[in-house]
Amino acid sequence: MRIGLLGTGPWADMAHAPALAGHDGLDFVGVWGRRPDAAEALAQRHGTRPYDDVDALLADVEAVAVALPPGVQAESAVRAARAGCHLLLDKPLATNAAQGRAVVRATEAAGVASVVFFTARFQPETEAWITEQAASEGWFTARAQWLGSVFGGDGGPFADSPWRREKGALWDVGPHALSVLLPVLGDVLRVTAAAPGPGDTVHLVLDHAGGASSTLTLSLTAPPAAAGTAVELRGRSGVTLLPDAAQGAVPALRRAADALLAAAGGGRPHPCDAAFGLRVTEILAEAERLLRSSVAPDR
Structure with a gap:
Protein backbone atom coordinates (compact mmCIF):
# COMPACT_ATOMS: atom_id res chain seq x y z
CA MET A 1 0.00 0.00 0.00
CA ARG A 121 -3.95 -1.13 22.32
CA PHE A 122 -1.24 -2.21 19.88
CA GLN A 123 1.14 -3.58 22.53
CA PRO A 124 1.02 -7.43 22.56
CA GLU A 125 0.92 -7.65 26.36
CA THR A 126 -1.90 -5.14 26.66
CA GLU A 127 -3.89 -6.68 23.81
CA ALA A 128 -3.69 -10.14 25.38
CA TRP A 129 -4.63 -8.77 28.82
CA ILE A 130 -7.65 -6.88 27.47
CA THR A 131 -8.87 -9.96 25.59
CA GLU A 132 -8.58 -12.09 28.74
CA GLN A 133 -10.31 -9.59 31.02
CA ALA A 134 -13.08 -8.82 28.52
CA ALA A 135 -13.95 -12.53 28.55
CA SER A 136 -14.42 -12.45 32.34
CA GLU A 137 -17.66 -11.27 33.92
CA GLY A 138 -18.40 -9.59 37.20
CA TRP A 139 -15.97 -6.70 37.22
CA PHE A 140 -16.85 -4.43 40.12
CA THR A 141 -14.48 -1.49 39.87
CA ALA A 142 -11.34 -0.29 38.15
CA ARG A 143 -8.62 2.22 38.89
CA ALA A 144 -6.43 3.77 36.22
CA GLN A 145 -3.51 6.12 36.76
CA TRP A 146 -1.75 7.64 33.75
CA LEU A 147 0.85 10.00 35.16
CA GLY A 148 3.44 11.71 32.99
CA SER A 149 6.07 14.30 33.84
CA VAL A 150 5.97 16.22 30.56
CA PHE A 151 5.23 19.43 32.47
CA GLY A 152 6.74 18.29 35.77
CA GLY A 153 10.31 17.58 34.69
CA ASP A 154 12.27 17.17 31.48
CA GLY A 155 9.36 16.69 29.12
CA GLY A 156 11.59 16.75 26.07
CA PRO A 157 10.08 17.90 22.76
CA PHE A 158 6.48 17.49 23.95
CA ALA A 159 6.71 20.02 26.79
CA ASP A 160 6.27 22.91 24.36
CA SER A 161 3.42 21.34 22.40
CA PRO A 162 0.76 24.09 22.12
CA TRP A 163 -2.19 21.72 22.06
CA ARG A 164 -0.92 19.77 25.07
CA ARG A 165 -0.42 23.03 26.94
CA GLU A 166 -3.99 24.00 26.13
CA LYS A 167 -5.78 20.66 26.60
CA GLY A 168 -3.56 18.95 29.20
CA ALA A 169 -3.54 15.39 30.43
CA LEU A 170 -7.28 14.86 29.97
CA TRP A 171 -6.87 14.91 26.20
CA ASP A 172 -3.30 13.57 25.94
CA VAL A 173 -3.26 10.54 28.24
CA GLY A 174 -6.99 10.27 28.89
CA PRO A 175 -7.48 8.48 25.54
CA HIS A 176 -4.95 5.83 26.58
CA ALA A 177 -6.81 5.05 29.80
CA LEU A 178 -10.18 4.90 28.07
CA SER A 179 -8.83 2.70 25.27
CA VAL A 180 -7.91 0.08 27.89
CA LEU A 181 -11.00 0.34 30.10
CA LEU A 182 -13.81 0.52 27.53
CA PRO A 183 -13.27 -2.88 25.87
CA VAL A 184 -13.25 -4.56 29.30
CA LEU A 185 -15.92 -2.66 31.26
CA GLY A 186 -18.13 -1.46 28.42
CA ASP A 187 -19.12 1.98 27.23
CA VAL A 188 -19.29 4.90 29.64
CA LEU A 189 -22.92 5.58 30.55
CA ARG A 190 -22.03 8.80 32.33
CA VAL A 191 -19.14 10.74 33.76
CA THR A 192 -20.32 11.05 37.36
CA ALA A 193 -17.52 13.28 38.67
CA ALA A 194 -14.61 15.32 37.36
CA ALA A 195 -12.26 17.30 39.60
CA PRO A 196 -9.00 19.16 38.97
CA GLY A 197 -5.75 18.41 40.79
CA PRO A 198 -2.27 19.94 40.78
CA GLY A 199 -1.22 21.45 37.49
CA ASP A 200 -3.12 19.78 34.68
CA THR A 201 -4.04 16.76 36.82
CA VAL A 202 -7.67 15.60 36.62
CA HIS A 203 -9.66 12.95 38.48
CA LEU A 204 -12.66 11.28 36.82
CA VAL A 205 -15.32 8.82 38.01
CA LEU A 206 -17.12 6.82 35.32
CA ASP A 207 -20.13 4.49 35.26
CA HIS A 208 -19.82 1.68 32.70
CA ALA A 209 -22.41 -0.31 30.76
CA GLY A 210 -21.12 -3.55 32.27
CA GLY A 211 -22.13 -2.40 35.75
CA ALA A 212 -18.69 -1.43 37.04
CA SER A 213 -17.42 2.00 37.98
CA SER A 214 -13.91 3.29 37.37
CA THR A 215 -11.70 6.10 38.59
CA LEU A 216 -9.08 7.79 36.44
CA THR A 217 -6.20 9.99 37.55
CA LEU A 218 -4.51 11.71 34.64
CA SER A 219 -1.55 14.09 34.67
CA LEU A 220 1.33 15.46 32.65
CA THR A 221 2.59 17.41 35.69
CA ALA A 222 3.67 14.56 37.97
CA PRO A 223 7.20 14.72 39.45
CA PRO A 224 9.47 12.40 37.46
CA ALA A 225 9.83 10.03 40.42
CA ALA A 226 6.03 9.69 40.62
CA ALA A 227 5.36 9.18 36.91
CA GLY A 228 4.03 5.90 35.61
CA THR A 229 1.00 3.94 34.50
CA ALA A 230 -1.16 1.53 36.47
CA VAL A 231 -4.52 -0.08 35.75
CA GLU A 232 -6.19 -2.33 38.32
CA LEU A 233 -9.42 -4.31 37.94
CA ARG A 234 -11.34 -5.86 40.86
CA GLY A 235 -14.27 -8.23 40.57
CA ARG A 236 -15.48 -11.80 40.99
CA SER A 237 -12.30 -13.07 39.35
CA GLY A 238 -10.17 -11.24 41.91
CA VAL A 239 -7.64 -8.51 41.23
CA THR A 240 -5.60 -8.07 38.05
CA LEU A 241 -3.09 -5.47 36.94
CA LEU A 242 -2.27 -4.25 33.45
CA PRO A 243 1.13 -5.77 32.53
CA ASP A 244 4.07 -3.65 31.45
CA ALA A 245 4.73 -3.37 27.73
CA ALA A 246 8.09 -4.63 26.51
CA GLN A 247 8.20 -2.72 23.23
CA GLY A 248 8.08 0.94 22.28
CA ALA A 249 5.89 3.04 20.04
Missing part, protein backbone atom coordinates in the same frame (compact mmCIF):
# COMPACT_ATOMS: atom_id res chain seq x y z
CA ARG A 2 1.28 3.44 -0.96
CA ILE A 3 1.15 5.67 2.11
CA GLY A 4 2.03 9.25 2.91
CA LEU A 5 2.69 11.04 6.18
CA LEU A 6 1.01 14.28 7.20
CA GLY A 7 3.02 16.02 9.91
CA THR A 8 6.64 16.75 10.73
CA GLY A 9 6.71 17.27 14.50
CA PRO A 10 8.50 15.20 17.16
CA TRP A 11 5.94 12.37 17.11
CA ALA A 12 6.11 12.13 13.31
CA ASP A 13 9.91 12.02 13.55
CA MET A 14 10.17 9.60 16.49
CA ALA A 15 7.36 7.18 15.68
CA HIS A 16 5.46 7.58 12.42
CA ALA A 17 8.27 8.00 9.93
CA PRO A 18 10.41 5.09 11.26
CA ALA A 19 7.34 2.84 11.46
CA LEU A 20 6.24 3.57 7.90
CA ALA A 21 9.75 3.36 6.45
CA GLY A 22 10.41 0.02 8.13
CA HIS A 23 7.10 -1.69 7.30
CA ASP A 24 7.34 -4.40 4.63
CA GLY A 25 3.74 -3.93 3.52
CA LEU A 26 3.97 -0.19 2.92
CA ASP A 27 5.54 1.98 0.27
CA PHE A 28 6.39 5.22 2.12
CA VAL A 29 5.76 7.67 -0.71
CA GLY A 30 6.28 11.05 0.91
CA VAL A 31 5.81 13.62 3.66
CA TRP A 32 3.77 16.79 3.82
CA GLY A 33 3.96 19.30 6.65
CA ARG A 34 2.91 22.80 7.50
CA ARG A 35 6.63 23.70 7.53
CA PRO A 36 8.15 22.79 4.13
CA ASP A 37 11.71 22.85 5.47
CA ALA A 38 10.80 20.32 8.18
CA ALA A 39 9.06 18.11 5.61
CA GLU A 40 12.16 18.15 3.44
CA ALA A 41 14.45 17.24 6.36
CA LEU A 42 12.18 14.43 7.60
CA ALA A 43 11.76 12.99 4.10
CA GLN A 44 15.51 13.04 3.54
CA ARG A 45 16.16 11.14 6.79
CA HIS A 46 13.85 8.34 5.65
CA GLY A 47 14.60 8.17 1.97
CA THR A 48 11.31 9.52 0.72
CA ARG A 49 9.98 12.66 -0.96
CA PRO A 50 8.77 15.96 0.55
CA TYR A 51 5.53 17.42 -0.78
CA ASP A 52 4.66 21.11 -0.79
CA ASP A 53 1.05 20.46 -1.77
CA VAL A 54 -1.02 18.16 0.46
CA ASP A 55 -3.49 17.41 -2.33
CA ALA A 56 -0.64 16.24 -4.55
CA LEU A 57 0.42 13.77 -1.87
CA LEU A 58 -3.15 12.56 -1.38
CA ALA A 59 -3.42 11.95 -5.13
CA ASP A 60 -0.26 9.82 -5.09
CA VAL A 61 -1.18 7.45 -2.22
CA GLU A 62 -3.83 4.99 -1.08
CA ALA A 63 -3.49 5.85 2.62
CA VAL A 64 -2.11 8.48 4.94
CA ALA A 65 -0.74 8.45 8.45
CA VAL A 66 -1.57 11.63 10.34
CA ALA A 67 0.75 13.06 13.01
CA LEU A 68 -0.76 16.51 13.50
CA PRO A 69 -2.39 18.29 16.45
CA PRO A 70 -5.86 16.80 16.95
CA GLY A 71 -7.81 19.79 15.66
CA VAL A 72 -5.69 19.90 12.51
CA GLN A 73 -5.79 16.10 12.26
CA ALA A 74 -9.58 16.03 12.13
CA GLU A 75 -9.71 18.53 9.26
CA SER A 76 -6.93 16.71 7.40
CA ALA A 77 -8.58 13.32 7.92
CA VAL A 78 -11.81 14.54 6.34
CA ARG A 79 -9.85 15.91 3.38
CA ALA A 80 -7.90 12.66 2.97
CA ALA A 81 -10.99 10.46 3.24
CA ARG A 82 -12.75 12.50 0.57
CA ALA A 83 -9.68 11.90 -1.62
CA GLY A 84 -10.20 8.15 -1.12
CA CYS A 85 -7.34 7.56 1.32
CA HIS A 86 -7.44 5.05 4.16
CA LEU A 87 -6.54 6.65 7.49
CA LEU A 88 -3.95 5.80 10.14
CA LEU A 89 -4.79 8.42 12.76
CA ASP A 90 -3.44 9.38 16.17
CA LYS A 91 -5.20 9.92 19.47
CA PRO A 92 -7.18 11.93 20.28
CA LEU A 93 -9.15 11.81 17.07
CA ALA A 94 -10.33 15.37 17.70
CA THR A 95 -10.90 17.73 20.60
CA ASN A 96 -14.63 18.13 20.17
CA ALA A 97 -17.43 15.81 19.14
CA ALA A 98 -18.41 17.79 16.04
CA GLN A 99 -14.94 17.37 14.54
CA GLY A 100 -14.93 13.68 15.40
CA ARG A 101 -18.33 13.12 13.83
CA ALA A 102 -17.12 14.83 10.66
CA VAL A 103 -14.25 12.35 10.40
CA VAL A 104 -16.56 9.37 10.89
CA ARG A 105 -19.05 10.65 8.32
CA ALA A 106 -16.24 11.21 5.81
CA THR A 107 -14.85 7.68 6.23
CA GLU A 108 -18.31 6.16 5.88
CA ALA A 109 -19.17 8.21 2.82
CA ALA A 110 -15.86 7.38 1.11
CA GLY A 111 -15.81 3.73 2.19
CA VAL A 112 -12.25 4.00 3.50
CA ALA A 113 -10.76 2.12 6.45
CA SER A 114 -9.52 3.86 9.58
CA VAL A 115 -7.38 2.97 12.59
CA VAL A 116 -6.69 5.31 15.50
CA PHE A 117 -3.32 4.65 17.13
CA PHE A 118 -3.96 4.23 20.84
CA THR A 119 -0.44 3.08 21.71
CA ALA A 120 -1.40 0.67 24.48
CA VAL A 250 7.46 2.16 16.68
CA PRO A 251 6.67 -1.59 16.78
CA ALA A 252 3.19 -0.77 18.09
CA LEU A 253 2.62 1.67 15.25
CA ARG A 254 3.67 -0.98 12.74
CA ARG A 255 1.01 -3.28 14.22
CA ALA A 256 -1.50 -0.45 13.82
CA ALA A 257 -0.46 -0.26 10.16
CA ASP A 258 -1.03 -4.03 9.92
CA ALA A 259 -4.55 -3.46 11.25
CA LEU A 260 -5.17 -0.76 8.63
CA LEU A 261 -3.95 -3.02 5.85
CA ALA A 262 -6.29 -5.79 7.04
CA ALA A 263 -9.29 -3.47 7.29
CA ALA A 264 -8.56 -1.87 3.90
CA GLY A 265 -8.23 -5.33 2.37
CA GLY A 266 -11.83 -6.16 3.13
CA GLY A 267 -11.53 -7.33 6.70
CA ARG A 268 -13.80 -6.23 9.51
CA PRO A 269 -13.26 -2.73 10.89
CA HIS A 270 -10.68 -2.64 13.65
CA PRO A 271 -12.03 -2.01 17.18
CA CYS A 272 -9.91 1.17 17.28
CA ASP A 273 -11.44 2.75 14.20
CA ALA A 274 -12.63 6.32 13.83
CA ALA A 275 -15.99 5.48 15.39
CA PHE A 276 -14.23 4.32 18.56
CA GLY A 277 -12.05 7.44 18.43
CA LEU A 278 -15.23 9.51 18.29
CA ARG A 279 -16.68 7.77 21.35
CA VAL A 280 -13.50 8.50 23.31
CA THR A 281 -13.72 12.13 22.17
CA GLU A 282 -17.33 12.39 23.35
CA ILE A 283 -16.45 11.06 26.81
CA LEU A 284 -13.50 13.44 27.16
CA ALA A 285 -15.61 16.38 26.01
CA GLU A 286 -18.21 15.61 28.69
CA ALA A 287 -15.46 15.33 31.33
CA GLU A 288 -14.04 18.66 30.18
CA ARG A 289 -17.49 20.27 30.49
CA LEU A 290 -17.83 19.00 34.06
CA LEU A 291 -14.32 20.15 34.93
CA ARG A 292 -15.05 23.66 33.72
CA SER A 293 -18.21 23.82 35.80
CA SER A 294 -16.39 22.56 38.91
CA VAL A 295 -13.49 25.06 38.86
CA ALA A 296 -13.96 28.16 40.98
CA PRO A 297 -13.89 31.40 38.91
CA ASP A 298 -10.76 32.67 40.66
CA ARG A 299 -8.79 29.44 40.35
Whole structure:
Protein backbone atom coordinates (compact mmCIF):
# COMPACT_ATOMS: atom_id res chain seq x y z
CA MET A 1 0.00 0.00 0.00
CA ARG A 2 1.28 3.44 -0.96
CA ILE A 3 1.15 5.67 2.11
CA GLY A 4 2.03 9.25 2.91
CA LEU A 5 2.69 11.04 6.18
CA LEU A 6 1.01 14.28 7.20
CA GLY A 7 3.02 16.02 9.91
CA THR A 8 6.64 16.75 10.73
CA GLY A 9 6.71 17.27 14.50
CA PRO A 10 8.50 15.20 17.16
CA TRP A 11 5.94 12.37 17.11
CA ALA A 12 6.11 12.13 13.31
CA ASP A 13 9.91 12.02 13.55
CA MET A 14 10.17 9.60 16.49
CA ALA A 15 7.36 7.18 15.68
CA HIS A 16 5.46 7.58 12.42
CA ALA A 17 8.27 8.00 9.93
CA PRO A 18 10.41 5.09 11.26
CA ALA A 19 7.34 2.84 11.46
CA LEU A 20 6.24 3.57 7.90
CA ALA A 21 9.75 3.36 6.45
CA GLY A 22 10.41 0.02 8.13
CA HIS A 23 7.10 -1.69 7.30
CA ASP A 24 7.34 -4.40 4.63
CA GLY A 25 3.74 -3.93 3.52
CA LEU A 26 3.97 -0.19 2.92
CA ASP A 27 5.54 1.98 0.27
CA PHE A 28 6.39 5.22 2.12
CA VAL A 29 5.76 7.67 -0.71
CA GLY A 30 6.28 11.05 0.91
CA VAL A 31 5.81 13.62 3.66
CA TRP A 32 3.77 16.79 3.82
CA GLY A 33 3.96 19.30 6.65
CA ARG A 34 2.91 22.80 7.50
CA ARG A 35 6.63 23.70 7.53
CA PRO A 36 8.15 22.79 4.13
CA ASP A 37 11.71 22.85 5.47
CA ALA A 38 10.80 20.32 8.18
CA ALA A 39 9.06 18.11 5.61
CA GLU A 40 12.16 18.15 3.44
CA ALA A 41 14.45 17.24 6.36
CA LEU A 42 12.18 14.43 7.60
CA ALA A 43 11.76 12.99 4.10
CA GLN A 44 15.51 13.04 3.54
CA ARG A 45 16.16 11.14 6.79
CA HIS A 46 13.85 8.34 5.65
CA GLY A 47 14.60 8.17 1.97
CA THR A 48 11.31 9.52 0.72
CA ARG A 49 9.98 12.66 -0.96
CA PRO A 50 8.77 15.96 0.55
CA TYR A 51 5.53 17.42 -0.78
CA ASP A 52 4.66 21.11 -0.79
CA ASP A 53 1.05 20.46 -1.77
CA VAL A 54 -1.02 18.16 0.46
CA ASP A 55 -3.49 17.41 -2.33
CA ALA A 56 -0.64 16.24 -4.55
CA LEU A 57 0.42 13.77 -1.87
CA LEU A 58 -3.15 12.56 -1.38
CA ALA A 59 -3.42 11.95 -5.13
CA ASP A 60 -0.26 9.82 -5.09
CA VAL A 61 -1.18 7.45 -2.22
CA GLU A 62 -3.83 4.99 -1.08
CA ALA A 63 -3.49 5.85 2.62
CA VAL A 64 -2.11 8.48 4.94
CA ALA A 65 -0.74 8.45 8.45
CA VAL A 66 -1.57 11.63 10.34
CA ALA A 67 0.75 13.06 13.01
CA LEU A 68 -0.76 16.51 13.50
CA PRO A 69 -2.39 18.29 16.45
CA PRO A 70 -5.86 16.80 16.95
CA GLY A 71 -7.81 19.79 15.66
CA VAL A 72 -5.69 19.90 12.51
CA GLN A 73 -5.79 16.10 12.26
CA ALA A 74 -9.58 16.03 12.13
CA GLU A 75 -9.71 18.53 9.26
CA SER A 76 -6.93 16.71 7.40
CA ALA A 77 -8.58 13.32 7.92
CA VAL A 78 -11.81 14.54 6.34
CA ARG A 79 -9.85 15.91 3.38
CA ALA A 80 -7.90 12.66 2.97
CA ALA A 81 -10.99 10.46 3.24
CA ARG A 82 -12.75 12.50 0.57
CA ALA A 83 -9.68 11.90 -1.62
CA GLY A 84 -10.20 8.15 -1.12
CA CYS A 85 -7.34 7.56 1.32
CA HIS A 86 -7.44 5.05 4.16
CA LEU A 87 -6.54 6.65 7.49
CA LEU A 88 -3.95 5.80 10.14
CA LEU A 89 -4.79 8.42 12.76
CA ASP A 90 -3.44 9.38 16.17
CA LYS A 91 -5.20 9.92 19.47
CA PRO A 92 -7.18 11.93 20.28
CA LEU A 93 -9.15 11.81 17.07
CA ALA A 94 -10.33 15.37 17.70
CA THR A 95 -10.90 17.73 20.60
CA ASN A 96 -14.63 18.13 20.17
CA ALA A 97 -17.43 15.81 19.14
CA ALA A 98 -18.41 17.79 16.04
CA GLN A 99 -14.94 17.37 14.54
CA GLY A 100 -14.93 13.68 15.40
CA ARG A 101 -18.33 13.12 13.83
CA ALA A 102 -17.12 14.83 10.66
CA VAL A 103 -14.25 12.35 10.40
CA VAL A 104 -16.56 9.37 10.89
CA ARG A 105 -19.05 10.65 8.32
CA ALA A 106 -16.24 11.21 5.81
CA THR A 107 -14.85 7.68 6.23
CA GLU A 108 -18.31 6.16 5.88
CA ALA A 109 -19.17 8.21 2.82
CA ALA A 110 -15.86 7.38 1.11
CA GLY A 111 -15.81 3.73 2.19
CA VAL A 112 -12.25 4.00 3.50
CA ALA A 113 -10.76 2.12 6.45
CA SER A 114 -9.52 3.86 9.58
CA VAL A 115 -7.38 2.97 12.59
CA VAL A 116 -6.69 5.31 15.50
CA PHE A 117 -3.32 4.65 17.13
CA PHE A 118 -3.96 4.23 20.84
CA THR A 119 -0.44 3.08 21.71
CA ALA A 120 -1.40 0.67 24.48
CA ARG A 121 -3.95 -1.13 22.32
CA PHE A 122 -1.24 -2.21 19.88
CA GLN A 123 1.14 -3.58 22.53
CA PRO A 124 1.02 -7.43 22.56
CA GLU A 125 0.92 -7.65 26.36
CA THR A 126 -1.90 -5.14 26.66
CA GLU A 127 -3.89 -6.68 23.81
CA ALA A 128 -3.69 -10.14 25.38
CA TRP A 129 -4.63 -8.77 28.82
CA ILE A 130 -7.65 -6.88 27.47
CA THR A 131 -8.87 -9.96 25.59
CA GLU A 132 -8.58 -12.09 28.74
CA GLN A 133 -10.31 -9.59 31.02
CA ALA A 134 -13.08 -8.82 28.52
CA ALA A 135 -13.95 -12.53 28.55
CA SER A 136 -14.42 -12.45 32.34
CA GLU A 137 -17.66 -11.27 33.92
CA GLY A 138 -18.40 -9.59 37.20
CA TRP A 139 -15.97 -6.70 37.22
CA PHE A 140 -16.85 -4.43 40.12
CA THR A 141 -14.48 -1.49 39.87
CA ALA A 142 -11.34 -0.29 38.15
CA ARG A 143 -8.62 2.22 38.89
CA ALA A 144 -6.43 3.77 36.22
CA GLN A 145 -3.51 6.12 36.76
CA TRP A 146 -1.75 7.64 33.75
CA LEU A 147 0.85 10.00 35.16
CA GLY A 148 3.44 11.71 32.99
CA SER A 149 6.07 14.30 33.84
CA VAL A 150 5.97 16.22 30.56
CA PHE A 151 5.23 19.43 32.47
CA GLY A 152 6.74 18.29 35.77
CA GLY A 153 10.31 17.58 34.69
CA ASP A 154 12.27 17.17 31.48
CA GLY A 155 9.36 16.69 29.12
CA GLY A 156 11.59 16.75 26.07
CA PRO A 157 10.08 17.90 22.76
CA PHE A 158 6.48 17.49 23.95
CA ALA A 159 6.71 20.02 26.79
CA ASP A 160 6.27 22.91 24.36
CA SER A 161 3.42 21.34 22.40
CA PRO A 162 0.76 24.09 22.12
CA TRP A 163 -2.19 21.72 22.06
CA ARG A 164 -0.92 19.77 25.07
CA ARG A 165 -0.42 23.03 26.94
CA GLU A 166 -3.99 24.00 26.13
CA LYS A 167 -5.78 20.66 26.60
CA GLY A 168 -3.56 18.95 29.20
CA ALA A 169 -3.54 15.39 30.43
CA LEU A 170 -7.28 14.86 29.97
CA TRP A 171 -6.87 14.91 26.20
CA ASP A 172 -3.30 13.57 25.94
CA VAL A 173 -3.26 10.54 28.24
CA GLY A 174 -6.99 10.27 28.89
CA PRO A 175 -7.48 8.48 25.54
CA HIS A 176 -4.95 5.83 26.58
CA ALA A 177 -6.81 5.05 29.80
CA LEU A 178 -10.18 4.90 28.07
CA SER A 179 -8.83 2.70 25.27
CA VAL A 180 -7.91 0.08 27.89
CA LEU A 181 -11.00 0.34 30.10
CA LEU A 182 -13.81 0.52 27.53
CA PRO A 183 -13.27 -2.88 25.87
CA VAL A 184 -13.25 -4.56 29.30
CA LEU A 185 -15.92 -2.66 31.26
CA GLY A 186 -18.13 -1.46 28.42
CA ASP A 187 -19.12 1.98 27.23
CA VAL A 188 -19.29 4.90 29.64
CA LEU A 189 -22.92 5.58 30.55
CA ARG A 190 -22.03 8.80 32.33
CA VAL A 191 -19.14 10.74 33.76
CA THR A 192 -20.32 11.05 37.36
CA ALA A 193 -17.52 13.28 38.67
CA ALA A 194 -14.61 15.32 37.36
CA ALA A 195 -12.26 17.30 39.60
CA PRO A 196 -9.00 19.16 38.97
CA GLY A 197 -5.75 18.41 40.79
CA PRO A 198 -2.27 19.94 40.78
CA GLY A 199 -1.22 21.45 37.49
CA ASP A 200 -3.12 19.78 34.68
CA THR A 201 -4.04 16.76 36.82
CA VAL A 202 -7.67 15.60 36.62
CA HIS A 203 -9.66 12.95 38.48
CA LEU A 204 -12.66 11.28 36.82
CA VAL A 205 -15.32 8.82 38.01
CA LEU A 206 -17.12 6.82 35.32
CA ASP A 207 -20.13 4.49 35.26
CA HIS A 208 -19.82 1.68 32.70
CA ALA A 209 -22.41 -0.31 30.76
CA GLY A 210 -21.12 -3.55 32.27
CA GLY A 211 -22.13 -2.40 35.75
CA ALA A 212 -18.69 -1.43 37.04
CA SER A 213 -17.42 2.00 37.98
CA SER A 214 -13.91 3.29 37.37
CA THR A 215 -11.70 6.10 38.59
CA LEU A 216 -9.08 7.79 36.44
CA THR A 217 -6.20 9.99 37.55
CA LEU A 218 -4.51 11.71 34.64
CA SER A 219 -1.55 14.09 34.67
CA LEU A 220 1.33 15.46 32.65
CA THR A 221 2.59 17.41 35.69
CA ALA A 222 3.67 14.56 37.97
CA PRO A 223 7.20 14.72 39.45
CA PRO A 224 9.47 12.40 37.46
CA ALA A 225 9.83 10.03 40.42
CA ALA A 226 6.03 9.69 40.62
CA ALA A 227 5.36 9.18 36.91
CA GLY A 228 4.03 5.90 35.61
CA THR A 229 1.00 3.94 34.50
CA ALA A 230 -1.16 1.53 36.47
CA VAL A 231 -4.52 -0.08 35.75
CA GLU A 232 -6.19 -2.33 38.32
CA LEU A 233 -9.42 -4.31 37.94
CA ARG A 234 -11.34 -5.86 40.86
CA GLY A 235 -14.27 -8.23 40.57
CA ARG A 236 -15.48 -11.80 40.99
CA SER A 237 -12.30 -13.07 39.35
CA GLY A 238 -10.17 -11.24 41.91
CA VAL A 239 -7.64 -8.51 41.23
CA THR A 240 -5.60 -8.07 38.05
CA LEU A 241 -3.09 -5.47 36.94
CA LEU A 242 -2.27 -4.25 33.45
CA PRO A 243 1.13 -5.77 32.53
CA ASP A 244 4.07 -3.65 31.45
CA ALA A 245 4.73 -3.37 27.73
CA ALA A 246 8.09 -4.63 26.51
CA GLN A 247 8.20 -2.72 23.23
CA GLY A 248 8.08 0.94 22.28
CA ALA A 249 5.89 3.04 20.04
CA VAL A 250 7.46 2.16 16.68
CA PRO A 251 6.67 -1.59 16.78
CA ALA A 252 3.19 -0.77 18.09
CA LEU A 253 2.62 1.67 15.25
CA ARG A 254 3.67 -0.98 12.74
CA ARG A 255 1.01 -3.28 14.22
CA ALA A 256 -1.50 -0.45 13.82
CA ALA A 257 -0.46 -0.26 10.16
CA ASP A 258 -1.03 -4.03 9.92
CA ALA A 259 -4.55 -3.46 11.25
CA LEU A 260 -5.17 -0.76 8.63
CA LEU A 261 -3.95 -3.02 5.85
CA ALA A 262 -6.29 -5.79 7.04
CA ALA A 263 -9.29 -3.47 7.29
CA ALA A 264 -8.56 -1.87 3.90
CA GLY A 265 -8.23 -5.33 2.37
CA GLY A 266 -11.83 -6.16 3.13
CA GLY A 267 -11.53 -7.33 6.70
CA ARG A 268 -13.80 -6.23 9.51
CA PRO A 269 -13.26 -2.73 10.89
CA HIS A 270 -10.68 -2.64 13.65
CA PRO A 271 -12.03 -2.01 17.18
CA CYS A 272 -9.91 1.17 17.28
CA ASP A 273 -11.44 2.75 14.20
CA ALA A 274 -12.63 6.32 13.83
CA ALA A 275 -15.99 5.48 15.39
CA PHE A 276 -14.23 4.32 18.56
CA GLY A 277 -12.05 7.44 18.43
CA LEU A 278 -15.23 9.51 18.29
CA ARG A 279 -16.68 7.77 21.35
CA VAL A 280 -13.50 8.50 23.31
CA THR A 281 -13.72 12.13 22.17
CA GLU A 282 -17.33 12.39 23.35
CA ILE A 283 -16.45 11.06 26.81
CA LEU A 284 -13.50 13.44 27.16
CA ALA A 285 -15.61 16.38 26.01
CA GLU A 286 -18.21 15.61 28.69
CA ALA A 287 -15.46 15.33 31.33
CA GLU A 288 -14.04 18.66 30.18
CA ARG A 289 -17.49 20.27 30.49
CA LEU A 290 -17.83 19.00 34.06
CA LEU A 291 -14.32 20.15 34.93
CA ARG A 292 -15.05 23.66 33.72
CA SER A 293 -18.21 23.82 35.80
CA SER A 294 -16.39 22.56 38.91
CA VAL A 295 -13.49 25.06 38.86
CA ALA A 296 -13.96 28.16 40.98
CA PRO A 297 -13.89 31.40 38.91
CA ASP A 298 -10.76 32.67 40.66
CA ARG A 299 -8.79 29.44 40.35
